[in-house]
Amino acid sequence: MTSFYSLIRSCQTDWDHYIQHEFIQQLGKGILDIACFQHYLKQDYLFLINFSRVWGLAVYKSHDITEIRQSLNSLKTIAEVELDLHVEYCKKWRITENELKTLTEAKANTDYTQFVLDVGLNGDILDLHIVLAPCLIGYGMIANWLRKQHWYDAKNNPYTSWIKMYISKAFQQTMQNEIAWIDQRLLNIDTSRFEQLTTIFKQATQLEANFWQMGLDRSF
Numbered sequence: 723m724t725s726f727y728s729l730i731r732s733c734q735t736d737w738d739h740y741i742q743h744e745f746i747q748q749l750g751k752g753i754l755d756i757a758c759f760q761h762y763l764k765q766d767y768l769f770l771i772n773f774s775r776v777w778g779l780a781v782y783k784s785h786d787i788t789e790i791r792q793s794l795n796s797l798k799t800i801a802e803v804e805l806d807l808h809v810e811y812c813k814k815w816r817i818t819e820n821e822l823k824t825l826t827e828a829k830a831n832t833d834y835t836q837f838v839l840d841v842g843l844n845g846d847i848l849d850l851h852i853v854l855a856p857c858l859i860g861y862g863m864i865a866n867w868l869r870k871q872h873w874y875d876a877k878n879n880p881y882t883s884w885i886k887m888y889i890s891k892a893f894q895q896t897m898q899n900e901i902a903w904i905d906q907r908l909l910n911i912d913t914s915r916f917e918q919l920t921t922i923f924k925q926a927t928q929l930e931a932n933f934w935q936m937g938l939d940r941s942f
């Protein structure tokens with residue numbers, strides 16, 4: 723049966739590279755250079771702004787009022803709640819609001835956003851959810867993977883607060899809801915449509931891995 727997990731299996735190597743990226747391994751061991759994490763957090767502020775735009779596009783691409791409300795809800799959460807939380811979180815890492823407002827966007831960030839918006843503009847609501855899946859579902863899976871590693875150090879780790887966000891019951895439930903939404907839509911698609919979706923999913927997964935690499939290299 724075609725399910726969200728078939729998408730992962732279709733690009734297992736890329737998926738594992740994203741989930742188990744060096745950035746994540748160093749973060750889980752608590753040895754990631756703070757400057758790399760700060761660079762990631764700053765770029766993520768820009769990413770989240772673009773990400774909220776994508777939900778705006780999803781509102782437009784919705785088929786019915788249920789889908790409109792679902793996308794609108796995601797747009798409101800990110801624009802009205804999560805961005806403020808991100809700014810507060812950045813302050814704890816000595817990143818000021820002014821710094822966030824005057825950032826230069828890194829190439830890995832632009833490439834990712836451009837791809838997501840391009841898929842969204844040309845495709846339908848299912849394409850949009852699939853291109854966003856590595857982002858929406860991947861972070862929850864990263865947290866779950868980290869937790870299972872024998873070297874994962876939750877106690878003496880400056881990054882525990884970040885990992886906790888994605889281990890939280892609320893986030894894990896959101897992730898499961900998204901998997902269920904995708905699974906439902908994958909039930910009735912044919913092979914060629916599935917192949918189209920795997921291409922989108924694989925590319926978004928690679929772009930997510932590039933985002934970690936950008937953090938690690940502190941590149942622009």
Ligand SMILES: Cc1ncc(C[n+]2csc(CCO)c2C)c(N)n1
Nearest residue numbers: 766769773804856857858861930933
């Ligand atoms: C590059 C990048 N990829 C994924 C996420 C994770 N993420 C972004 S928005 C969202 C949904 C609601 O919080 C999630 C899980 C991130 N922060 N940065």
